Structures are given as structure tokens and as C-alpha cells.
Amino acid sequence: MTELNRLLESIHPVSVELRDAARRRIDHLTKPIGSLGKLESNAARLVQVFGTTDLRIRRRVIFTFAADHGVAEVAGVSLYPRSVTGQMVLNFLTGGAAVNVLARQAHAEVRVIDAGTLTPIGDPRLIQKRIGPGTRNFLNECAMTREEAVRCLEWGADVFFEEYRNAPIDMAGVGDMGIGNSTSAAAVLCALSGRPAQEVAGRGTGLDDKGLSRKVSVIDESLKQRRPNPADAVDVLAKVGGFEIGEMAGCFLGGASRRCAMLVDGFISTAAAALAIRLRPGVQDYLFFSHQSAEQGHARALQDLKATPILDLEMRLGEGTGAAVAMHVLDCAVAMYRDMATFESAGVDTAT
Structure with a gap:
């Protein structure tokens, strides 16, 4: 059995019994049944993910994967030069990017991974998982070999495992950085869904x-x-994907295998999640879709996955920013579940 197959086999179904137990507790809290809406359903889902009714979140991490894309060589598909990818990686490492600011508000650590930037970055704070100096231009040839695609998935899972060994992670966001990666993500989603590019590609x-x-x-x-x-x-990953997209998909798989709540960020992160789901459909039970991006194809991708986003703030940055904001909502769901009084403990009469 290959490493990838072992990874896929290590992801187990969540418990319906635990979900029902969580719902019974939530229904006995001092409020009308269902009145806290999706906070209630997200709390029940977290109980399923963690495999315990003792719901708590101790450690939060946002993984931001960076890589360059050969398709960005094509004139007109991106406004920015590929040099921006490496420059933004340095911005992440020094704490000056949007994801750093929002992660601090969410009490989340940020880990930055070089999955394949054009030019190597020799910074000890950077997690090195380079597959190569950017993908090939998939307009002319496959973005990567099949062997490289498998390595992306395995190394992405390793990123999660290595960080998890330092201290267990309860909630993780998965974000991206890569000039040209919205083109690759759109191609991945078109390939998986059969939709034409006109419905999926955005600005x-x-x-x-x-x-x-x-x-x-x-x-x-x-x-x-x-x-x-x-x-x-x-x-699909080998032919039109990106190194960071593949490693993000692997990170989702790795996190699910350790019963971590995995927050999908925006459009690019959703393409990675779609690959993970195609590999192991049960992984979706561990995924929380942070927000609906303003990128036009994101709503359709969420629809195809039958996924409901936590937020819609018209964001479209990536990096893990949406995941950082959505962490606050999940924290509220946990606080409701843990700290609210029940009708019995508060001496409040129930509905007749």
C-alpha cells in the first residue's frame, strides 16, 4: 500500500450517534430549539469531528501554501508578475500580511509553506516542501508529472503531521498564495465538475x-x-493543478485523519478541497467552508459540493484570511455549547 493510500484509508466516518447526542444537549439549552441557527449545527458538527461531546478548541493554526504557476507566463491571465509570490511569502514571514493580522485576532498561529515558488527563499521560518520552481504552463504541457502530483498530496499531509506532532491542533485553516493560481483553480474545478470556464473563471x-x-x-x-x-x-492535479493546490489538498486529508476541524478558505482553497473530496469523499465531514468568495465561480463550486459557507463578506484575497475570520464564528458555537445553561440547571420552564 502506498503512502497516499494509507493516508486515505486513515480517514474514518464521523459518528451520527455523537451528532444526535450533541443536538440533544443543544436542544436543552435555555433558548427556543433552533434559535441560534447555524451556530447549533456547527457545534454538532464539531462534536462529530472531534469524536467527543467534551467540545473545546485549544490550538488553532493557519497553513498558507505558496507556489508559482507556469500558466502565468501567458499574457493577460494575471495582472501581477510572478515575482510577487516570493515577495508576499516574505511579508507573511514578517507578519505584515492580512492573514497575519486576522490570525492574531483569532489567536491562530500562521505557518507558511513553500510548495514551489519560482525562486527558492532561504528563510528558516519557511517550511520547505518545494516540488519545483513553479508548475509548467498547462496550456502547452501538463502542469506536473503524476509522480509530482502524488508527492504534493503526501507532502501536504506531512506539513500537517509535522506541526501536529509539536502540539495537537483542533482547528486549522488552509490558505494560498500564488500568482496565476486562480487560473489553475478554475481549471481544476472545471475538470472535476464539467462546467465550462465561462461559469467558473473569475477576475x-x-x-x-x-x-x-x-x-x-x-x-x-x-x-x-x-x-x-x-x-x-x-x-486532474497533474494536468492543470498547482503545487500549492495539491499540498493544500493533502493538508485537508492529513487534518481529517487526525480529527481536526479543517477550514476551507476561498476559491483556490475550495479547488484543493474538491480534489481531496474526490480522493476520499468522507473528508468533507471534516471540512468547514469559511466563506463565499466574491470570485464568480466560487458560488457554483460550493453548490457542486453541496457546501454551505459560514460567511459571505465579499472577500477574495485568499492567504487563509476567510478561515481566520470564520474561526471566530466556530469559537462562538463552542462557547454556546459549553457555557450556556440548560433549562434544568437554570430553573427555567420549558415549552409546553
Whole structure:
């Protein structure tokens, strides 16, 4: 059995019995049944994920994976040069990016991973999981080999495992950085869903109508040339994916295998989650979709996954920012579950 197969086999179904037990407790809290809405359903889901009715969150981590994309060589698919990926990695490491600021508010640690930036970054604070100096241009050839795709998944899981060994993680967000990665993410989601690029590709960092049209045509032509197999997530990743997208998918799988609540960030993170779900459908029980991105294809991707986002704040940055904000909502769900009085303990009459 390969390392990837062992990883997939280590993800177990969540308990329906624990969910029902959590709901019974929530229904006995001093409020009308269902009146706290999705806080209630998210608390019950967290009980399932953790495998215990003793619900608490001790450690939070946001993993931000960075890599470059060969498809960014194509004129018009991105407003920014690929040099920005490495520059933003340094910004993450010095604590100056949006994800750092929002993570601090959520009492979450940030870990930054080089999955394949164009130029190596020699900083000891950076987790080195480089597959290569960016993917190949999938308009002309496959983004990576199948072996590299498998390595992405395995190394992404290793990132989670290595951090988990330092101290157990209860809640983790998974974010991204990579110039051109919204093109790759859109191609992945098109390949998995069968949707045309016009329905999935968005403006990314701010493309105008001409740029968006170019991006759509590049994705459609790439899918026609590469012909990824939608039933084979590894094939999709190899043909049109990104190194950071593959490692993010692996991180979702690794976290689920350790019963961690895994927060999907935005559009790119959802593409990674979709790959993980195609590999092991049960992983979705461990995923919490932080928010609905303003990127036009995100709503359709969530619809295809039958996933309900926690928030809709018109965000579209990535990095793990949406996950950091959604952590506050899940903290509220835990506080409700743990700290509210029951009708019996408070001496409050129940409904007749």
C-alpha cells in the first residue's frame, strides 16, 4: 500500500450517534430549539469531528501554501508578475500580511509553506516542501508529472503531521498564495465538475473584461488539450493543478485523519478541497467552508459540493484570511455549547 493510500484509508466516518447526542444537549439549552441557527449545527458538527461531546478548541493554526504557476507566463491571465509570490511569502514571514493580522485576532498561529515558488527563499521560518520552481504552463504541457502530483498530496499531509506532532491542533485553516493560481483553480474545478470556464473563471486580482475573456479561453483550450480525467483527482492535479493546490489538498486529508476541524478558505482553497473530496469523499465531514468568495465561480463550486459557507463578506484575497475570520464564528458555537445553561440547571420552564 502506498503512502497516499494509507493516508486515505486513515480517514474514518464521523459518528451520527455523537451528532444526535450533541443536538440533544443543544436542544436543552435555555433558548427556543433552533434559535441560534447555524451556530447549533456547527457545534454538532464539531462534536462529530472531534469524536467527543467534551467540545473545546485549544490550538488553532493557519497553513498558507505558496507556489508559482507556469500558466502565468501567458499574457493577460494575471495582472501581477510572478515575482510577487516570493515577495508576499516574505511579508507573511514578517507578519505584515492580512492573514497575519486576522490570525492574531483569532489567536491562530500562521505557518507558511513553500510548495514551489519560482525562486527558492532561504528563510528558516519557511517550511520547505518545494516540488519545483513553479508548475509548467498547462496550456502547452501538463502542469506536473503524476509522480509530482502524488508527492504534493503526501507532502501536504506531512506539513500537517509535522506541526501536529509539536502540539495537537483542533482547528486549522488552509490558505494560498500564488500568482496565476486562480487560473489553475478554475481549471481544476472545471475538470472535476464539467462546467465550462465561462461559469467558473473569475477576475482574480482584478482582470478587466478583455483579461477575463483571455483567461477563459486559456482554460478551455488547456482542458481540451490536456483532457484530465474527472474521476481521477491525481490526473486532474497533474494536468492543470498547482503545487500549492495539491499540498493544500493533502493538508485537508492529513487534518481529517487526525480529527481536526479543517477550514476551507476561498476559491483556490475550495479547488484543493474538491480534489481531496474526490480522493476520499468522507473528508468533507471534516471540512468547514469559511466563506463565499466574491470570485464568480466560487458560488457554483460550493453548490457542486453541496457546501454551505459560514460567511459571505465579499472577500477574495485568499492567504487563509476567510478561515481566520470564520474561526471566530466556530469559537462562538463552542462557547454556546459549553457555557450556556440548560433549562434544568437554570430553573427555567420549558415549552409546553
